[in-house]
Amino acid sequence: MNTPFEPGEPASKGMIPLLVPEIRGNEWRYIKDCLDTNWVSSVGAYVDRFERGIAQYQGAEYAVATASGTAALHIALLVAGVVPGDEVLVSSLTFVAPANAIRYCGAWPVFMDAEPEHLQMDPGKVAAFLERECEWQDGKLTNKASKRPIKAILPVHILGHSVDMDPILDLARRFDLVVIEDAAESLGAKYKDSFVGSLADIGCLSFNGNKVITTGGGGMIITDHSKWAERARYLTTQAKDDKVEFVHEEIGYNYRLTNIQAAMGTAQLEKLDEYIAVKREIAKRYSDGFRGVPGIEVVREGESSLSSCWLNTIRVEEAVTGRDSRELMGILRASGIQTRPLWHPIYTLPPHLQSQAYRIEVCDDAYAACLSLPSSVGLTPEAQDRVIENILHNVQK
Numbered sequence: 001m002n003t004p005f006e007p008g009e010p011a012s013k014g015m016i017p018l019l020v021p022e023i024r025g026n027e028w029r030y031i032k033d034c035l036d037t038n039w040v041s042s043v044g045a046y047v048d049r050f051e052r053g054i055a056q057y058q059g060a061e062y063a064v065a066t067a068s069g070t071a072a073l074h075i076a077l078l079v080a081g082v083v084p085g086d087e088v089l090v091s092s093l094t095f096v097a098p099a100n101a102i103r104y105c106g107a108w109p110v111f112m113d114a115e116p117e118h119l120q121m122d123p124g125k126v127a128a129f130l131e132r133e134c135e136w137q138d139g140k141l142t143n144k145a146s147k148r149p150i151k152a153i154l155p156v157h158i159l160g161h162s163v164d165m166d167p168i169l170d171l172a173r174r175f176d177l178v179v180i181e182d183a184a185e186s187l188g189a190k191y192k193d194s195f196v197g198s199l200a201d202i203g204c205l206s207f208n209g210n211k212v213i214t215t216g217g218g219g220m221i222i223t224d225h226s227k228w229a230e231r232a233r234y235l236t237t238q239a240k241d242d243k244v245e246f247v248h249e250e251i252g253y254n255y256r257l258t259n260i261q262a263a264m265g266t267a268q269l270e271k272l273d274e275y276i277a278v279k280r281e282i283a284k285r286y287s288d289g290f291r292g293v294p295g296i297e298v299v300r301e302g303e304s305s306l307s308s309c310w311l312n313t314i315r316v317e318e319a320v321t322g323r324d325s326r327e328l329m330g331i332l333r334a335s336g337i338q339t340r341p342l343w344h345p346i347y348t349l350p351p352h353l354q355s356q357a358y359r360i361e362v363c364d365d366a367y368a369a370c371l372s373l374p375s376s377v378g379l380t381p382e383a384q385d386r387v388i389e390n391i392l393h394n395v396q397k
């Protein structure tokens, strides 16, 4: 049989891709402006404008643009004071970037399970871990097993949804921990009345090609702490203490976003609300399409949150549908529909085998059963109906 494309590959013509960028605003105009004026590199009016735009959107004091979401996470951890040997509680069901960023700092992730309903970091298990597995030693909260200090919690808002943040923020206050939000997948999503990424001490966004808005590649650090924003700017620009004499007091990073990328981001940001409205429509169409279908369940937004519906995901109950998620992925692929499983449990991957995973019970099952469906802003209702009909046809006897 001819395989049209592999999961993870870009979809070819005539296929329905999982997630592709939507470029129909001022991108050409703003980027041409950079080229015409020679402001193409890591400083320029569009970098400032994009940072101000994101800060305003989020209702945050400061935004610092970075070369990627992963770079944003790395720097956020550094400015939050995470040092080698510290431990950071992080979602286990996520793309690997936040766990890697913790290791860049010489710190250790402790992987936290997801709750079964919305698949976000489980605050109950975070509480249980902090209450039962940690103790105060010399004024530092310490992991009894590893003897390492716990410094921070890094909840990851996945799929456009939101983590249940209030209990996490309460725990952070009780145990004197910093909270760093990874909102890379959930720009524009709200928890209660606030945008995710602005609920805690510091937040991170990504503008990678598959995110709700893109700069090709890029990220942003958001915070209300002026000192932290200043330090983030310093560390992302090679820790330059004297611009003329090239004096550097510390190891810095070349992590800045370019003006060209920021020009694209500025144009994309103008469309953000419109794109989220479309994405919520797409989510509703999937919800309606699978309502009452035995063995197919859409992963929904939490009660206190408003999802940006970044990536619509279903859980496929093999015992009921007679198909497991990977078999369904193969069938859909043969019909020109690109779908994708959630992330391989990262605590089982070689680079993270030495890190602790606490009572993981939900993640593995979610990884086995879930399939993410085409969710591009440009997905037409006709194409989406083809996806829904294909699935219904193959899971009902």
Ligand SMILES: *Cc1c(COP(=O)(O)O)cnc(C)c1O
Binding pocket: 068, 069, 070, 071, 094, 095, 097, 098, 156, 182, 184, 185, 205, 206, 207, 208, 218, 219
């Ligand atoms: C995309 C993503 C990131 C950042 O990715 P970059 O490609 O480095 O911008 C971080 N965390 C999560 C959960 C992501 O999905």
